[in-house]
Amino acid sequence: MHLHGHTFQLDNDGARKDTVIVRPGQIVSFEFDADNPGQWLTHCHNAYHAARGMMGVFSYVR
Numbered sequence: 772m773h774l775h776g777h778t779f780q781l782d783n784d785g786a787r788k789d790t791v792i793v794r795p796g797q798i799v800s801f802e803f804d805a806d807n808p809g810q811w812l813t814h815c816h817n818a819y820h821a822a823r824g825m826m827g828v829f830s831y832v833r
Contacts, residue, residue: 772790772791772793772799772813772814772815772825773789773790773813773814773815773816774789774790774803774811774813774829775789775811775812775813776807776809776811777789777803777804777805777807777811778803779791779801779802779803780801780802780803781799781800781801783802790816805831808831808832808833809830809831810828810829810830811828811829811830812826812827812828812829813826813827813828813829814826814827
């Protein structure tokens with residue numbers, strides 16, 4: 772999954788990224804700084820997954 776407009780950190784490992792592999796049935800938690808308010812697309816990079824609904828809009832205000 773890819774989150775536009777932000778980077779995030781997985782499990783406090785220090786690496787900041789904007790894309791993470793999520794395997795079937797897996798749950799991924801991450802921390803990020805909500806410092807870029809607006810509407811941001813989140814989606815799978817596999818086009819056939821995105822076409823089947825693995826995309827959405829992540830929105831927040833200041």
